[in-house]
Amino acid sequence: MNPFKVAEEILSEEAINELQNIEQQMKNGDEKRARAKETVPYLNSAEKKKKKAENDMRCKMYRKTKSEEKKAADRANDRARKAKRKAELKNSNPEEHRRKMDEANHRKLLNRVYNKFSKAHNLAYPSDNVPDKQHDKPTYKVGGTFQRNQIYVPPRITNLRQHLHDILDASGKDNEGHFAEVTQSSLIYMELGVFCLLSRDVRCRKLYTLDLGPGMLMPSLVFSQYLFEHGFHVGIDSQQNRVTLSKQNLRNYSLKGKANIQNGLFEDKTKGELTNVLPPRVDCVPGDSVSVCVFVCLCQCY
């Protein structure tokens, strides 16, 4: 049953015309869609890649063939367009403008810092060739967003906790309660900060460090494996049980390093630089920053 034939009896002529127009438009739309399907064929992923590569090549050629005057004019145009957009936003919504500017500045600052750190890493380990520019770095996914900022953490430090004996707190949890430890990545960030603060002096790799309250001896072990590895690192703790635990960790780690040397993993200069564990130049001592006198009175009543 055609609805338009029914509507002819009820509606006026103008309304019927409007309805007919709508029907015609719908038909045209279907035709357009059908024509589009015919003209644009379905592409496989390989075909898509090929087409993209061709397009990129064309763009590159266009960029190459462009004269420098034209490039400069384009850049000036872009700059003017951005400035105009910024000014419009600043006038219409100053709070949003301020927020966006802060975000952009923070991103720039972080980029600068990360580039500085990757340069510091390359100074210490020239064979690694960590990319020191932002657009050369590989991306990684964090919660659905792609990020590029990261510090290079060597594998022998990411696997550090495998060889350590953890202490469990009263509730039977590890690394959450009172015995929480500093993470490896933050320690590396700190090391790179020190390296940059002392104007990237190569002698920083021979630093002698002291750790007041080392816990599981994590900081000293990280120092001994990365950047300050040629130096000597001492941890000092007032509790004897902590000292024995850290001594045990140190023993496990140095045994692993000794085994690596005996297996000949460091013979090749390029490989085995940052992948395998080295015997740490670390020691742990009982003691405190304050002199403590304890009087133990053994009272016996007769």
Next chain:
Amino acid sequence: MLLIFLQHLVSLTPITIVQGDIEHFGNFDMVHAVHAVNGDEVANIWNKDKSKNCKIIVTSWDYKEMKSHGFKRVKNDAVIVHPQFPRVTDGSKCHPAYIYRSTDYRKDRAKYMSELLPELTVDDISKPFKKVFTMFKEGEVAEKTTLSNGYPINDALLERNCM
């Protein structure tokens, strides 16, 4: 009564345990004192003349707090390890760490501990580290081997750690 008193005296045995207190930070280039309990005591040791060789101190206090603890010869250009890099040191909280440089760093730039090691005498070393440093020095001077990648191994230290 007297007998009982004497017996009581004998049973009272006061034992003194004196722990090795640090006299100065002169043996080290860097001190990692994040979340140190005795901030004032650490400041006292840092301010001593003998610990001038120490170049860097890492703490969890900003410049004002450092001044309130009594730290001297510390520059106000700290590098901050931002809390976005998780420094879990106190339960589940993340805290920033501040890296300070001493004011004498530029003057004593050449004096790194590794270069001063052959000249070190036992008297210069702080009390709790005397044994460790003397053993390390002997191993470093006599029994040192280097790998192909340039890493020095102190054989005496390695043997002691593997025991």
